[in-house]
Amino acid sequence: MKNARSAEEIAREYRKRLGVDHLQWLDPMTILTKLRHEISGCDFATVAPGEIAPALAKWDSGRKLIRIGEDTFAAANIPRSEGRARFSIFHEAIHVLGGHEGAFNRLPGRSEIPGYAQKLRALEASTDKITAAFMAPRHLISDNWSVEDVALFLV
Numbered sequence: 837m838k839n840a841r842s843a844e845e846i847a848r849e850y851r852k853r854l855g856v857d858h859l860q861w862l863d864p865m866t867i868l869t870k871l872r873h874e875i876s877g878c879d880f881a882t883v884a885p886g887e888i889a890p891a892l893a894k895w896d897s898g899r900k901l902i903r904i905g906e907d908t909f910a911a912a913n914i915p916r917s918e919g920r921a922r923f924s925i926f927h928e929a930i931h932v933l934g935g936h937e938g939a940f941n942r943l944p945g946r947s948e949i950p951g952y953a954q955k956l957r958a959l960e961a962s963t964d965k966i967t968a969a970f971m972a973p974r975h976l977i978s979d980n981w982s983v984e985d986v987a988l989f990l991v
Contacts, residue, residue, distance in 0.1 A: 842969075843962070843965035843966045843968070843969045844969045844973070844974050846934075846966050846969070847930075847966050847967075847969035847970040847973060848969075848973060848975065850930065850933045850966075850970055851970060851973060853874060853933065854867065854870040854871070854874060854933075855870065856870065857973075857975075860976050861915065862922075862926070862970075862971065863913060863915075864909070864912045864913055864922060864925045864926070865913060867925070867926065867929050868880045868902070868925070868929070871902075871929055871932055871933075874933075875900070875932055875933075877900040878900045878901075878902075878932055879900065879901055879902075880901065880902040880903070880904060881901060881902075881903055881904070882903075882904050882905070882906045882909045883903045883904070883905060883906065884905070884906060885905040885906060885907050885908070887903070887905075888903050888905060889905075891905075891924075892904070892905055892908040892920070892921065892924035892925075893905065893908055893924045893925050893927070893928045894928065895928040895931040895932060895936070897931075897936060897937045897938055898938075900932075902925070902928045902929070902932065904924075904925055904928075907921075908921045908924055908925065909921075909925070912924070912925050922971070923967060923968075923971065926967050926970055926971055927963055927964065927967045929970075930963050930966050930967050930970060931963060934963070934966075936959065936963075972986055
């Protein structure tokens with residue numbers, strides 16, 4: 837049986853692939869622009885929030901397109917703002933980098949995924965872990981930092 841790679845290892849690979857492994861705070865525009873260059877045909881578009889509701893952002897592998905609610909995009913590009921908007925965009929970027937097929941979206945909660953969709957629940961949980969490691973990578977966090985220090989990566 838092959839050893840599974842950790843979320844931290846996968847996130848680090850993705851950060852290196854995009855050339856951002858040295859950066860502490862990642863901004864969505866940088867990541868989205870780098871995705872465009874790294875993944876042939878990949879693009880993103882901002883849309884009216886209601887167009888993808890209740891999702892904040894949505895990856896469609898068939899169209900190679902991340903759709904992001906305008907309000908989510910605006911909030912995500914303000915340093916030190918509420919971290920959920922940035923997390924949602926990066927979550928969709930992780931789907932792209934992971935080569936996930938289908939249409940995925942960052943819903944307000946995993947509880948909205950139907951109970952019969954166990955594979956989807958597992959994929960979303962794994963993507964959440966990789967996203968957190970992508971945003972706050974262990975190699976850039978000092979052992980003497982407080983929880984508040986680490987949290988600055990996420991907002």
